[in-house]
Amino acid sequence: MTGGNKVMLDIPVNETVTLADLTHDPYPIYKQMRAQTPVVRVAQTNRIFVTTAEHTKWIKENPEIFSSDDPMTPMKPAFQAHTLMRKDGAEHRAERMAMQPSFSPKVIRSDWAELYEKIAKEYVSLLPRGETVDLFSELCGPVAARILAHMLGLEDATDEEMQRWSQRLIDGAGNFGRDPKLFEASDAANAEMNALFEKIIPRHQSEPNNSAFSVMLRAKNPIPLSQMYANIKIAIGGGINEPRDALATIVYGLLTNPDQLEEVKRQEAWMDAFEEGIRWVAPIQVSGRRTTQEIQIGDVVVPKAETVMTIQASANRDEAIFDDGESFNVFREKHPHQSFGSGPHHCAGAQIARRTLGHIMLPLLFDRFPNMQLPNPEDVVWSGFGFRGPLNLPIYLD
Amino acid sequence: MVSITFIQPDGAAQTVQATVGDSVMQTALNNNIEGIFAECGGAMMCATCHCYIDDEWAEKTGDKSDGEDDMLDCAETEVTDASRLTCQIKVTDALDGMVVRLPSELA
Numbered sequence: 001m002t003g004g005n006k007v008m009l010d011i012p013v014n015e016t017v018t019l020a021d022l023t024h025d026p027y028p029i030y031k032q033m034r035a036q037t038p039v040v041r042v043a044q045t046n047r048i049f050v051t052t053a054e055h056t057k058w059i060k061e062n063p064e065i066f067s068s069d070d071p072m073t074p075m076k077p078a079f080q081a082h083t084l085m086r087k088d089g090a091e092h093r094a095e096r097m098a099m100q101p102s103f104s105p106k107v108i109r110s111d112w113a114e115l116y117e118k119i120a121k122e123y124v125s126l127l128p129r130g131e132t133v134d135l136f137s138e139l140c141g142p143v144a145a146r147i148l149a150h151m152l153g154l155e156d157a158t159d160e161e162m163q164r165w166s167q168r169l170i171d172g173a174g175n176f177g178r179d180p181k182l183f184e185a186s187d188a189a190n191a192e193m194n195a196l197f198e199k200i201i202p203r204h205q206s207e208p209n210n211s212a213f214s215v216m217l218r219a220k221n222p223i224p225l226s227q228m229y230a231n232i233k234i235a236i237g238g239g240i241n242e243p244r245d246a247l248a249t250i251v252y253g254l255l256t257n258p259d260q261l262e263e264v265k266r267q268e269a270w271m272d273a274f275e276e277g278i279r280w281v282a283p284i285q286v287s288g289r290r291t292t293q294e295i296q297i298g299d300v301v302v303p304k305a306e307t308v309m310t311i312q313a314s315a316n317r318d319e320a321i322f323d324d325g326e327s328f329n330v331f332r333e334k335h336p337h338q339s340f341g342s343g344p345h346h347c348a349g350a351q352i353a354r355r356t357l358g359h360i361m362l363p364l365l366f367d368r369f370p371n372m373q374l375p376n377p378e379d380v381v382w383s384g385f386g387f388r389g390p391l392n393l394p395i396y397l398d
Numbered sequence: 399m400v401s402i403t404f405i406q407p408d409g410a411a412q413t414v415q416a417t418v419g420d421s422v423m424q425t426a427l428n429n430n431i432e433g434i435f436a437e438c439g440g441a442m443m444c445a446t447c448h449c450y451i452d453d454e455w456a457e458k459t460g461d462k463s464d465g466e467d468d469m470l471d472c473a474e475t476e477v478t479d480a481s482r483l484t485c486q487i488k489v490t491d492a493l494d495g496m497v498v499r500l501p502s503e504l505a
């Protein structure tokens with residue numbers, strides 16, 4: 001067949017899918033892409049979507065070919081910094097490792113586990129009984145904000161501030177349409193955060209602890225202060241919505257599958273419930289990389305300097321790995337999911353998330369409210385392309 | 399081929415054939431060795447490929463990578479002088495017969 005090869009190697013284009021479709025419900029779209037066009041240019045976003053588990057993992061594990069440094073993302077204006085999320089190699093490692101000790105299992109055990117348990121108990125005990133409560137806004141968000149404030153050394157910030165800053169950073173970082181209003185909002189958040197950071201530096205110097213800010217400030221070879229600020233902002237942007245959405249997703253999954261919930265309680269399989277929840281709906285669904293050279297992905301050749309979107313949300317339901325990946329099933333055959341990514345940017349908060357949600361929050365919540373119910377699952381609104389989760393979770397607590 | 403024996407904390411041993419040039423982590427994954435998760439895929443960013451290499455083999459595995467100790471500090475399991483990240487050990491002919499011990503999970 002003349003030119004057969006060439007035809008096969010062109011990147012197929014999807015002209016129909018819109019960002020609104022993806023935000024509403026991306027999963028049927030990804031399913032179709034995996035089956036028909038696993039590497040495809042989505043015309044309306046002008047980005048190449050990569051949807052199979054094999055490819056998304058490979059891309060993230062090959063940072064020389066697929067760089068995180070993508071000048072096209074709105075992340076820089078949103079964070080007012082070139083952050084470690086968008087760096088590669090030694091520079092990325094130095095900035096990440098500056099903060100990592102405070103998220104290490106050792107420090108989680110010595111400092112955060114007990115504190116988190118105390119905070120979780122306190123927030124759960126504040127919930128009323130005998131009425132319907134939006135667990136998403138009343139529990140999932142605030143409790144994530146509080147523990148993160150401690151871990152970062154920002155106890156002075158309120159839950160409301162932490163959540164607002166997080167949301168504005170995320171909105172700014174996802175502002176692909178470059179709407180000036182969103183950058184104004186993230187600028188305002190940056191100003192508030194900078195003011196707080198400046199105010200608390202003396203305290204961290206005189207009374208150091210294991211929080212990220214303290215650890216960075218007293219490092220033997222400290223990174224520049226501007227990068228400490230950027231690191232903390234990345235942790236705020238990435239450390240509230242993700243555990244919040246994960247918790248809401250897992251609770252939804254369990255309450256809509258009562259048989260599984262019973263079995264989870266019986267086996268105390270909270271960790272499995274945690275892993276399945278974040279597999280089923282990954283809080284961070286998509287990660288962008290930029291090609292540093294022309295490269296073949298599957299059957300197509302992608303030119304240099306293209307943005308490829310690795311869709312871990314899709315990889316997590318890939319038929320090649322998961323049987324019936326579309327459904328929530330705590331007791332499915334175990335396979336690694338990609339919700340924490342892979343490669344150099346593997347989620348720095350993975351162990352914390354497992355501990356705080358799987359070991360502490362889930363058992364505690366279901367112990368306090370063993371008969372809680374989600375009377376109308378259809379009222380739960382799911383949303384998001386880059387980040388995804390329920391927007392509400394009306395639960396009857398008795 | 400080079401043979402490597404993985405020993406679980408309960409003493410169960412599994413000897414596998416490794417390919418020169420692969421990492422010990424990759425070898426473990428290829429053979430479904432329990433206890434090696436390698437979540438970051440060998441980028442030295444997760445410490446879920448942690449294991450112990452006894453003294454007699456330590457020399458032959460070569461030096462630790464730059465930054466390996468810092469990452470080992472973030473391991474979930476107990477770190478000792480014998481601790482290594484298996485993604486940072488390349489299989490060579492000199493490692494034929496090496497024993498790799500897996501850490502036990504901390505509560």
Ligand code: FES
Pocket residue numbers: 423435436437438439440441442443444445446447448469483484485486
């Ligand atoms: S595989 Fe992650 S550190 Fe070795």
